[in-house]
Amino acid sequence: MPRILMVASEAAPFVKTGGLGDVLGALPPALAKLGNDVAVVLPRYRGVALPRARIWDGLLVNAGPNEFFAGVDEVVRQGVRYLFIDIPALYDRAGIYYDSKADYPDNHVRFAALSQAALGVARYIFRPDIFHAHDWHAALLPMYLRETFGGDPTFFGVRTVFTIHNLGYQGNFPPSALADLALDRALFRPGLLEFHGGLSFLQAGIAWADALTTVSPSYAREIQTPEFGFGMEGLLKSSAPKLTGILNGADYSEWNPETDWRLAARYSAADLSNKRECKMALLREMGLRLDPDPPLAGVISRMAYGQKGMELVTKAMARLVRHGLRLVALGSGDVALETEFRGLASAYPDQIAVRIGYDETLAHRVEAGADMFLMPSRYEPCGLNQIYSLRYGAVPVVRAVGGLVDTVDPDTGFLFHDYSADALASAIGAAIEAYQDRGAWMNRMRLGMSKDFSWDASALQYHRLYQNLLERRPSP
Ligand code: ADP
Numbered sequence: 001m002p003r004i005l006m007v008a009s010e011a012a013p014f015v016k017t018g019g020l021g022d023v024l025g026a027l028p029p030a031l032a033k034l035g036n037d038v039a040v041v042l043p044r045y046r047g048v049a050l051p052r053a054r055i056w057d058g059l060l061v062n063a064g065p066n067e068f069f070a071g072v073d074e075v076v077r078q079g080v081r082y083l084f085i086d087i088p089a090l091y092d093r094a095g096i097y098y099d100s101k102a103d104y105p106d107n108h109v110r111f112a113a114l115s116q117a118a119l120g121v122a123r124y125i126f127r128p129d130i131f132h133a134h135d136w137h138a139a140l141l142p143m144y145l146r147e148t149f150g151g152d153p154t155f156f157g158v159r160t161v162f163t164i165h166n167l168g169y170q171g172n173f174p175p176s177a178l179a180d181l182a183l184d185r186a187l188f189r190p191g192l193l194e195f196h197g198g199l200s201f202l203q204a205g206i207a208w209a210d211a212l213t214t215v216s217p218s219y220a221r222e223i224q225t226p227e228f229g230f231g232m233e234g235l236l237k238s239s240a241p242k243l244t245g246i247l248n249g250a251d252y253s254e255w256n257p258e259t260d261w262r263l264a265a266r267y268s269a270a271d272l273s274n275k276r277e278c279k280m281a282l283l284r285e286m287g288l289r290l291d292p293d294p295p296l297a298g299v300i301s302r303m304a305y306g307q308k309g310m311e312l313v314t315k316a317m318a319r320l321v322r323h324g325l326r327l328v329a330l331g332s333g334d335v336a337l338e339t340e341f342r343g344l345a346s347a348y349p350d351q352i353a354v355r356i357g358y359d360e361t362l363a364h365r366v367e368a369g370a371d372m373f374l375m376p377s378r379y380e381p382c383g384l385n386q387i388y389s390l391r392y393g394a395v396p397v398v399r400a401v402g403g404l405v406d407t408v409d410p411d412t413g414f415l416f417h418d419y420s421a422d423a424l425a426s427a428i429g430a431a432i433e434a435y436q437d438r439g440a441w442m443n444r445m446r447l448g449m450s451k452d453f454s455w456d457a458s459a460l461q462y463h464r465l466y467q468n469l470l471e472r473r474p475s476p
Helices: 019-033 107-124 141-148 176-180 201-208 217-222 233-238 273-285 310-323 335-347 360-369 385-392 402-407 421-435 438-450 455-471
Strands: 003-007 037-043 054-063 066-077 080-086 130-134 159-164 198-200 211-214 243-245 296-303 326-333 352-356 372-375 395-399 414-416
Touching (some): 003 107, 019 080, 019 455, 037 107, 054 107, 107 130, 130 455, 141 159, 159 201, 159 455, 198 201, 217 402, 273 360, 296 360, 310 326, 310 335, 310 421, 360 385, 372 421, 385 402, 395 421, 395 438, 414 421, 421 438
Parallel strands (some): 003 130, 372 395
């Protein structure tokens, strides 16, 4: 069975800011269940508390002229070795990617060091057949493997997979980063390390990886077009033969209303009666009028301008409150958007409640308490919240893009096309109308709840991809 070394900047439950963390918390155990030997390399950020887990000291990590000696801490979880790279000078900070809303200026060094540390782990601690790197943070690894260690017998026959979780985050740095990392100037060319005059980590991952995946089949097609390609569509189109879309799964051991301890009451598709209690508990917790009948919409999102469509939600809601719609929104991000949401809540305190921040428990309660769930994304690589919504009977109202089209259909949710508040408002309007017919609405909920997006099927696709790569590997 293949030995897989994953490299990423987040993995739930240790550290998570979004879907990337969810994937690294669930995919590795699902692969281990299929018999793969899996380890995951992560930075040991300040927030990761691991008592007495040190298995290695003094691992030499070079990121250009910068030299670090890393400790490695290990936690075995669900059959997977999670290996944390402890370099306090790089990772022992208040934030993960930024502090007070500005990116750390040495992020290129911090994450180049992560790839180099993973190569060190491969040498001494866990020797893989496949490196599986995730997002820009780990994207230099395939390049290092081929260009820096191409002649090193330790790595003969080792193959690389690179997964794009979100093309909008590219890890682009000014050209001075090249010298900071002592990268070979000959590789500073368009389509390799150079992107619009600067250094792009993500592009390097695309260029050097043996296989490329992204997190839904629709997104795999979309990123080859100018609308979704963020300037990399040309390279992605020419990389199409090595690119596949594999849908993320949901971790139903965490996201299941039949067993979720965070809820006021548990319920299932067979017996939905307690969902009403969850709705009342949510209304109470958020200080909204305690009336179980009018529809309640939910939002849980990073408040990122340009991706999540949150600016459409505030505009559409300002119109829909007249029709009795209520909203609970949970999220944080751009301050201007947070302010818009706060403003809406103070204008309609009976109908709209907003919690700015990150709150895992409340996220589960919103899914359970809401009748419908809004995801009007401009683009959505996969999206997990709509998958959770389906399972919790919060009917998704989504824009027909990326993973949203691959998971929601007109029988289980409501889809719209134009990226506009009008289009969102009319899709929500259709949902409100459908909500009036309780029987049909319950059937729609039940159908959504019965959909299965568990990791098993997706993990099998990754497993096959690894096997194909290893079968086709060139002999040394
Ligand atoms: P993305 O990765 O683009 O942020 P996804 O829908 O793929 O979007 O994943 C988002 C994940 O992060 C989900 O598990 C969601 O519940 C969680 N999440 C996002 N914002 C918050 C928040 N403010 N509080 C709690 N969980 C959140």
